[in-house]
Amino acid sequence: MRKEKNMRRFSKFTILLAAVFLLQGCEDDAATTFSQVDRQGVPAVNTVFHHPQSVSTTDLFDKTAYNLALPADDVATYLSLFTTVLTATGNADPAGTAAAVFLPDVMPINLGSTTSNFATLDGRKLEDDATDVALTVAVGAAALQSDNVDANDKAFLSTFPYLAAPH
Amino acid sequence: MKDGKRLRRWSLLASAFLGLAILVGGVQWLNSADHTDNPGSSEANLDILDFYAFSTSGGDNLALVITVSGFLASGEQTNNAAFNPNALYQFKFSDARDGVPDAVMQVHFTGSGTSQTVNVRALSAPSVTTATGQVFEGTVIASGAFNTTFTGGGVTAFAGPRDDPFFLDLTGDMSLTSVLNAVFGAALGTTIGSPTEQTLAFSNPGTDSLAGLNALAIVVEVPKADIAEALGVASDATIYAWATTDEETS
Numbered sequence: 358m359r360k361e362k363n364m365r366r367f368s369k370f371t372i373l374l375a376a377v378f379l380l381q382g383c384e385d386d387a388a389t390t391f392s393q394v395d396r397q398g399v400p401a402v403n404t405v406f407h408h409p410q411s412v413s414t415t416d417l418f419d420k421t422a423y424n425l426a427l428p429a430d431d432v433a434t435y436l437s438l439f440t441t442v443l444t445a446t447g448n449a450d451p452a453g454t455a456a457a458v459f460l461p462d463v464m465p466i467n468l469g470s471t472t473s474n475f476a477t478l479d480g481r482k483l484e485d486d487a488t489d490v491a492l493t494v495a496v497g498a499a500a501l502q503s504d505n506v507d508a509n510d511k512a513f514l515s516t517f518p519y520l521a522a523p524h
Numbered sequence: 525m526k527d528g529k530r531l532r533r534w535s536l537l538a539s540a541f542l543g544l545a546i547l548v549g550g551v552q553w554l555n556s557a558d559h560t561d562n563p564g565s566s567e568a569n570l571d572i573l574d575f576y577a578f579s580t581s582g583g584d585n586l587a588l589v590i591t592v593s594g595f596l597a598s599g600e601q602t603n604n605a606a607f608n609p610n611a612l613y614q615f616k617f618s619d620a621r622d623g624v625p626d627a628v629m630q631v632h633f634t635g636s637g638t639s640q641t642v643n644v645r646a647l648s649a650p651s652v653t654t655a656t657g658q659v660f661e662g663t664v665i666a667s668g669a670f671n672t673t674f675t676g677g678g679v680t681a682f683a684g685p686r687d688d689p690f691f692l693d694l695t696g697d698m699s700l701t702s703v704l705n706a707v708f709g710a711a712l713g714t715t716i717g718s719p720t721e722q723t724l725a726f727s728n729p730g731t732d733s734l735a736g737l738n739a740l741a742i743v744v745e746v747p748k749a750d751i752a753e754a755l756g757v758a759s760d761a762t763i764y765a766w767a768t769t770d771e772e773t774s
Contacts, residue, residue, distance in 0.1 A: 389659065389660065389772060390656070390657050390658060390659055390772070390773050391611065391612050391658040391659070391770035391771060391772055391773060392655060392656040392657070392658070392770060392771055392773045393655040393656070393658070393768050393769070393770045394567075394570050394611075394769050394770065394771045395570055395571055395572045395768065395769045396572065396766055396767065396768040396769075397572045397574070397575040397766060397767050398575070398764075398765070398766035398767075400574060400575070403574075404692075404700070405704065425655060426655070427623060427653075427654070427655050428623030428624075428766060429622060429623035429624045429653075430623070431623055442708065442711070442712070445708075445711030445712055446707055446708070446711050447711075461621065461622070461623035461764075462623075462766065463618065463621065463623055463764040463765065463766045464575070464577055464764065464765050464766060465621070465762055465763075465764055466577055466586065466762065466763050466764070466765055467760070467761075467762045468586075468748045468751065468752055468757075468758075468759055468760055468761055468762070468763060469583075469759065469760025469761075470579055470583060471579055471582060471583030472579055472583075473577070473578035473579050479762075480576075480577045480578050480579065480586075481575070481576050481577060481578065482576065482578035482579075483576060483578070483589075483689045486691075487574075487690070487692075488691075488692040488693075488700060492700075496703075496707055498707075498724075500725065501703055501707065501724065501725070501726065503726065504692055504693040504699070504700050504703075504726050504730045505693065505726050505727060505728045505729050505730035506691050506692055506693045506729075506730040506731070506732045507691075508691060509687070509689055509690075509691045509732075510687070510691065510732050510734070510735035510736065511687045513689065517580075517587075517673060517680050517682070517743070517745055518673060518682040518686065518741070518743040519580075519587060519589075519743065520589070520686035520687060520689050520741050520743065521686060521687035521689070522686065522687065523596075523598070523685040523686055523687055523738040524597075524598040524687060524736050524737065524738055
């Protein structure tokens with residue numbers, strides 16, 4: 358008799374525990390929320406401003422904060438910093454370049470174009486040498502405007518999914 | 525005695541039910557737990573390597589690409605060789621250069637490893653435009669298996685391992701990193717980066733640091749007419765796009 362009672366109790370407890378776990382598992386779509394952890398618009402910001410290897414006291418800026426930020430806030434937060442950096446690196450029009458190319462960090466795309474080219478700020482295709490374009494925009498010295506790697510190691514596909522098969 | 529047997533059976537059933545429930549619910553608890561110690565973009569499969577958007581099909585379509593999980597060696601299967609099932613991968617579009625999304629297209633994943641299912645949701649005006657508190661937007665218009673091409677709702681989609689499409693001389697002496705360390709360091713009157721990566725010249729020829737390496741890629745091809753319609757702009761308008769990864773918070 359006592360055994361049965363215990364068993365019944367155990368069963369009830371087990372079912373309750375199961376219900377809790379199931380509720381946790383079957384989350385309602387509407388209740389799920391997400392927070393931004395990374396973002397990218399133009400490759401120039403990533404290529405130029407994110408690549409110097411920061412050491413504790415000489416960060417160009419806080420990359421994590423940048424990744425968490427909204428492009429809507431870019432001009433207010435970063436325009437003066439980017440302008441300072443571009444002035445120092447010898448860009449001819451630092452404030453104008455920062456505002457036209459880098460900030461807000463969004464990629465312009467002309468829907469009327471049949472082709473795309475990051476160099477003309479009209480989308481970005483796989484073949485575009487984003488590093489050279491970014492260096493040309495950001496660094497004044499002509500000798501430092503190409504990393505001398507001009508193409509991918511594998512040919513891109515002319516049909517979907519366009520990226521080459523994995524190695 | 526009969527009662528005892530029934531009870532025992534009942535207990536067994538309840539235990540099995542608990543086991544199943546732990547599988548369904550517990551996995552999520554475990555996942556959530558290791559996320560909490562990593563605010564920001566610590567997970568490789570949430571770290572956006574590159575974002576591409578280019579005209580295809582004679583200009584009728586726009587191919588959108590996000591790559592994550594960089595530096596995967598050939599044949600490498602790690603935890604990060606799958607997408608994050610507790611996240612959104614989003615393409616965001618604006619009709620103005622203001623950084624405020626007027627339409628989003630979300631991709632998300634269920635399951636783990638190479639048995640993941642890929643879900644693509646319809647272009648839709650987002651109900652949330654802040655960085656936090658984002659929700660699923662639009663209905664699922666196409667679903668398919670990891671590493672396969674599938675279609676639905678006018679889009680063609682793929683998510684899986686590909687050759688990393690980017691190419692650059694990234695690290696070491698006379699690389700992008702060493703040049704930018706030196707340029708920015710000199711310009712700002714400070715030392716940036718390690719002493720072995722400080723040069724004011726590139727190697728020639730350079731070394732493609734991403735040669736032979738793979739990444740995880742999401743590719744979605746969308747009719748431009750659908751994007752123009754979602755934004756309420758002309759078919760030859762200039763729009764502004766970006767990509768985000770967004771981790772589940774609840």
